[in-house]
Amino acid sequence: MFEKTLRLPAANFHSGSNSKLNSLGRRCIFHIAFSIGIVFLIFNKYHGGNMQQNSVFTEGILDQISNFDTTTGKEEDRKLCVTPECVHAASEILYNLNPDQTEWDFCGDFEGTVCQGFREHHELRVDQSEAFAATLMKDRSQSLMRHVLDGEYPDIELESKDPFSKLVESTREADRDNFSKLKNAYNACLDTSAVEKVGLEPLILVLTELEQKPLSDALSYLAELGAFPLVAAGVGPDFRDSGDMVVFVWPANTVGLPAKEFYLDDRIFNKYIDVVEKTFCNPVVRRVPQSSCRSIAQDIVRFERSLAAVLPEREDYGNLTRTYNPMTLVEADELAPLLQLPNFLQALSDPEVQIDRIILEIPESMKEINGVLSNTTDPTVRAYLRWKAIQHFASTIESDALYSWKQLLNELLGKEPTSIPERWRTCLQNVEDGLGWMLSKLFVSKSFSSESKQFAEDIVSDIQEQWIAKLKTIDWMDDKVKARAIQKTRNIVAKVGYPVKSPDITDPLDLQHYYQSVNISTLSHFDNVVSMNHFRVRSEWSALGKPVDMNAWMRPAITVNAWYDPTGNEVNFPAGLLQLPIFSPTLPQYLSYGAFGSLVGHELSHAFDGIGRHIDESGNYTEWWTPEAVEAFNSRATCFTSQYSHFAVPGTEPNSHLNVSGLRTLNENIADAGGINAAFEAWKSRASTEPKEANMDLPGLKSFSHEQLFFVGFANWFCSKSTKQTAVRRIYTDSHAPMWVRALGTTRNSRAFREAFDCKVKEPTCELW
Structure with missing residues (x-):
């Protein structure tokens, strides 16, 4: 039923198109030929030159071209959108289209048709291993924040309708202090002379402290610094009672190398030993005799390989029946006594909070980790913990002693071995990680309007x-389950843009109070990182023993991502995501619904996937689906598993390839299919009641129907380019299919897509929602 699909770098596929689609391609050539010049002129209109002259000249050309139909030569009264946002969106689409029109095949290879141009034109920076819409959006937001933090305090008057109108004189001093805290953290990181001068000294202090502690204390000490070797732990809502906070403990996601499969590659394995040896034998770092460096390095990496062998598979984390295992702390300690979980966890929590019950994820894996520890000498375990501390702080320290590890990481991701990000990028990411809500306040005030939030x-x-x-029409779900599914959908809470509680980023005083325990020095970047890490960990663990804060967000508003929280039954769309080219209230609605709307539908779909269907309308773990509904769901899901398992990426060895795991990526693939269908129907319903101005044409793209551009907008989110090594790593570790696979597989599973492009086969390959 399914043929293997292998995407090579800059590869195209042509499987035959309808004549109607070939005609579409020929007509588009006319528009595209003019569009490069048109887009440049419009961009220049808003970004330089004589605005009035450019406006008249540009609009004159647009009038001539946009009103002329290349097929009939007749005038049309379809309106063209020439706002900066529309020009930006049109230029992105035209840039991404396959420049070789003879290879356009919308039905056979939609992703290759609308994204090949991106792969051919877009150059990865030397410090990048991949790029797609989200990374470009993040680049733009970072550039904006760099401009702000390089300047002085933005002392501006705000209109009363602005969400930051609370910034009156009584709070302006606090706002200035917040800006200073951000700027000081950013500048301390930028001061590479000071960072290099300090060198390894602060890391040596950490290693010295680590050597003096027993295992449980060492684990909690590293956890407070943000590092989790062996096991990880955190605090979150209890799936059985989503109003209570509980401790979760799970096996560490990685033990050293970025993927456990790397330990099976002899070349990587041996090179990794060389790196550990070189680092441990550095005269400044060395914590063992020179003669023992090689054997210690071998012991560390062999220990890591043993740990990697017992780590759970990625898909195990998508199975709630495997991850939700409540037990007493005594029972957990009996299962893995060498981890000394009672001491480890109690050290992280408030002394007044007694931990009696935890949720242990994948208990059999925890038991096997205990077994590995029992067969490993104490000096090896301690050396491993020191190595984990070195890895954790490698991006914070500037020292030749750590370059071999950084170079190996670059190699494993397919980057230039000696490449490093521009320092300002590293520092902005550091500030976002540690003072994310303060940075989000600046971003939202510059880039996110109340109109955007409402739209x-x-x-x-x-x-x-x-x-x-859609739920009302589902024929494989019985009425009782259907009624609860509908209620769960109605109960979904949408967190859009930014929070106004926990913290309120529009209130400088609230932000100041939120970060009051973070100590920022103008002199020590390392100390700043430690303080910010401490704050993140302490903030999370301070929630234990308290009711769930339903106002809290999981990630800052500047984040370019979206997510569904099953216990809160909430979808989250931060302001960082609500940006061009995927969203704007001034774009034609078919683009915003096609790109952003499909992401909304995707997150809503997670309420009913392999995890979500175990969580009821109140956010509690309940088996509320009947066995018949579960069987029907699983039967239809099998199609997706088979379909996506036939996609593959090139392996790192000549003539090799790795197949996508249809099982590991199942929940995401079903969410993509359900999301695009819901978004398309939502847009069509909205368009039927909106004026024509809400869905105007785009420059150079009049040969596409609005329905077609809905799907082009969807696919543009996934236009991507990556190194071969990063594509392989994602196959190993990611619960999402590769970007190109998601664009291609999702549209093949959409009846509306097949109808929009008049494909010969109208039936979707797989269908569930």
């Missing part, structure tokens, strides 16, 4: 309604 909320509401309408 995003409207899209979420529209798609919720379409999801409910």
Whole structure:
């Protein structure tokens, strides 16, 4: 039923197209030929030159071209959108299209048709291993924040309608202090002379402290610094009672190398030993005799390989029946006594909070980790913990002693071995990780309007309604389950843009109080990182023993991502995501619904996937689906598993390839399919009641229908380029299919897509929602 699909770098596929689609391609050539010049002129209109002259000249050309149909030569009254946002979106689409029109094949290889141009034109920076829409959006937001932090305090007057209108004189001093804290953290990181002068000294202090502690204390000490070797732990809502906070403990996601499969590659394995030896034998770092460096390095890496062999598979984390295992702390200690979990966890929590019960994820893996520890000498375990501390702080320290490890990481990701990110990028990421809500306040005030927030909320509401309408028509779900599914959809809470509680980023005083325990020095970047890490860990663990804070967000508003929280039954769309080219209230709605709307539908779909279907409308773990509904779901899901397992990426060895895991990526693939269907129906419903101006044409793209551009907008989110090594690593570790696979597989599973492009086969390959 499924043929293997292998995407090579800059490869194209042509499987035959309808004549109607070939005609579409020929007509587009006319528009594209003019569009490069048109887009340049419009961009110049808003970004330089004589604005008035450019405006008249540009609009004159646009009038001539946009009103002329290349097929009939007749005038049309379809309106063209020439706002900066529309020009930006049109230029992205035209840039991404396959420049070789003879290879356009919308039905056979949609992703190759609309994204090949991106792969051919876009150059990865030397410090990058991949790029797609989200990384480009992050680049733009970082550039904006760099400009702000390089300047002085933005002392501006705010209009009363602005969400930051609370910034009156009584709070302006606090706002200035917040800006200073951000700027000081950023500048301390930028001061490479000071960072290099300090060198390894602060890391040596950490290693010395680590050597003096027993295992449980060493684990908690590293955890407070943000490092989790062997096991990880955190605090979150209990799946059985989503109003209570509980401790979760799980096997560490990685033990040293970025993927456990790397330990099976002899070349990487031996090179890794060389790196550990070189680092441990550095005269400044060395914590063992010179003669023992090689044997210690071998012991560390062999220990890591043993740990990697017992780590759970990635898909295990998508199985709630395997990850939700409540037990007493005494029972957990009996299962893995060498981890000394009671001491480890109690050291992280408030002394007044007694931990009696935890959720142990994948208990059999924890038991096997205990077994590995029992067969390993104490000096090896201690050496491993020191190595983990070195790895954890490698990006914070500037020293020749750590370059071999950084070079190996670059090699494993397919980057230039000696490449490093521009320092300002590293420092902005550091500030976002440690003072994310303060940075988000600056970003939102510059880049996110109240109109954007309202439009995003409207899209979420529209798609919720379409999801409910779809549930009512599902024939494989019985009425009782269907009724609860509809109620769960109605109960979904949408967090859009930014929070106004926990913390309120529009209130400088609240932000100041939120970060009051973070100590920022103008002199020590390392100390700043430690303080910010301490704050993150302490902030999380301070929630233990308290009711769940339903106002808290998981990630800062500047984040370019979206997520569904099953215990809160909430979808999250931060302001960082609600940006061009995928979203704007001034874009034609078919683009915002096609790109952002499909992401909304994707997250809503997670409420009913392999994890979500175990969580009821109140956010609690309950088996509320009947066995018949579960069987029907699983039967239809099998199609997705088979379909995606036939996609592959080139391996690192000549003539080799790795198949996508259809099982590991199942929940995400089903979410993609359900999301695009809900978004399309929501847009069509909205378009039927909106004026034509809400869905105007784009420059150079009049040969596409609005329905077609809906799907082009969807696919543009996934236009991507990556190194071969990073593509392989993602096959090993990611619960998502590769970007190109998601664009291709999702559209093959959409009836509306096949109808929009008049494909010969209208039936979707796989269908569930």
